[in-house]
Amino acid sequence: MFSIRIKLVFVITLITVSSFVTVVVSNLQIIRADKEKALSNSNFQVSELVTRSVETQMTEYRRGLEYITKTFVSNPNLAIDPSYFPDYVWVAILDWSGQVVYEWNQKTKLEDAGLDVEKLLGKKNQDSLFQEVKQVLSLRDGWLLFNSTVKPVFPTFLFASAVKPPGAERPSHVILAEIDAAPLFKQIHPRRGQDLILIDSHQNVIFSTEDSWDPAEIAFKDEKAIEIIRGLDRGRQAQISISYPHRESQLSWFQKFKDGEGITLVLQEPVSALTAGSEKIQFQSLIVGLIVLVIAVNLIVLIAGRLTKPIQDLTTLMQKVGKGEFSARIKVKSKDEIGKLATFFNKMLQELDDREKEIERAKSKLIQSEKMSAFGQMSAGIAHEVKNPLAGILGYAQIVKKKLEDRPELLSHIEIIEKETLRCKEIVENLMRFARQEKAQFLRIDVNKAVRDSVRLVEHQISVSGIKMVQNYALEGVGIFIKGNTNQLQQVMLNLMLNAQHAMESKGTMTVSTHYDEKSSRVMVVVSDTGCGMSAEVQARIFEPFYTTKGVGKGTGLGLSVSIGIVKDHRGSIEVESLPGKGSSFTISVPLDDDPLGKAEVAASAKSGAA
């Protein structure tokens, strides 16, 4: 249904597009995997850095509080100088039994925030906090951190730690401190596109860089993240991808603090960060792909055209041939399969053409011979009618001639009558021979002998006219035997030799030769001359009776037509080759007798000679 060209274009386009898509997709996958690795590494580093800086800050606070414990437990009446500890809002030191041994608050900060010390969450939940801290920190060294922001929003966190006297086994005091969160927040800087969330010991949010974060809203609602945080040991890291129902999926990194009890830093980056930039690559690939495709399609169309053009040409040619135009040929441009096909096709056409011409020739020959046979019958009729009256005329002319011997003035007239009548008689006899009215006797004869005898008849006359005579006999001395009539064959030879003489006038060479062909079982007699030759038009008509190019009274135009009749009687043929101005060559070909070389004769004569 589709042409080969369209099929080729389709298949190659498909291959180009699919291989291009495969390359682009696999490239994008490699890029994504690479990016994921790089992102993972860098984000783990970021979380570690931030964690460390927060921890350093906390250690700082802890040292300050330890100092305060050392200094102020023994002097509970002294007040802390806020200029040394600007971030502290409220500090309480309790002994291991839960008794408050020291308490202090920074009035100016509380006033600035419009708060009363009683409102602070640390102060409010002092007892329960003490219990929790005592329980947790009796087992291991460290600190706790809780979001303790109160309304109106004053972001603070509660820092809780236990203090061990030097050399003691167990801690002696618990410190609870409300600290201004602003300096801590300054420690936390996310990269663009990322968010950092600091989770406290109760899995509440202390700080988040998310735009939507409300400092008054402390609950961390990300269940999946909480699950990971719970399962993570101190100082360990984790990374997972979390999908959310109402926001983009996030890649999350978790970093659990080493010292802070249950404190975690969460780093989030949207999954799209992995594919960011790949749109550009995709777009560029698309453009490159399109360009490649356009070039490829053009090339394919060109190549497919080149491939299918010869086939189209062949098709057109086939159509012509179908209409009988055998002379058309296809141009062979390539040596490939199509080129070979074209060559074979041309060969086939050549053969068809030759055969057609051969048929045409045979047809015209047939027409010619039919024409001749019709003419033969007609002329046989005329000759038969004219033969007897001519005999009468000749007889009476000869009687009158005898009676006029003493009247020389009349004798010459009667002699002309006699001569012309004889000429007419000869023509009539020729005509009858042409029409094969005479039945000649066929005997076993030697072709060489018949030819040589004919040459002898004209040899003298020809050499006198200045023409060189050359003779060549095949198998001389052996003889080449056919079934035939010597007289008739000699008549043919005379006709051919006289024609050759006429064609040369008085110069040139006449060659008479015989050839023996064992393969085809035929003998050939060739009479050639170096005379005037014939044009193709003359050649086409020479076997027609009465066709002659010679002047009136010189030629009868019966020589060749009679000759061909005789040769045909011998089951033979006459072939002519002639070039105007160069000469002509007539070849008689006759089938051989059963014992063409006369071995029987040779044997017989040898026997008689011996006897």
Ligand SMILES: Nc1ncnc2c1ncn2[C@@H]1O[C@H](COP(=O)(O)OP(=O)(O)O)[C@@H](O)[C@H]1O
């Ligand atoms: N050897 C030849 N060379 C040139 N033309 C020839 C030769 N033989 C025959 N012809 C041509 O063929 C014609 C017919 O020959 P033919 O039948 O013998 O008749 P005629 O010899 O009476 O003309 C000649 O008139 C001549 O034009």
Ligand SMILES: [Mg+2]
């Ligand atoms: Mg002649």
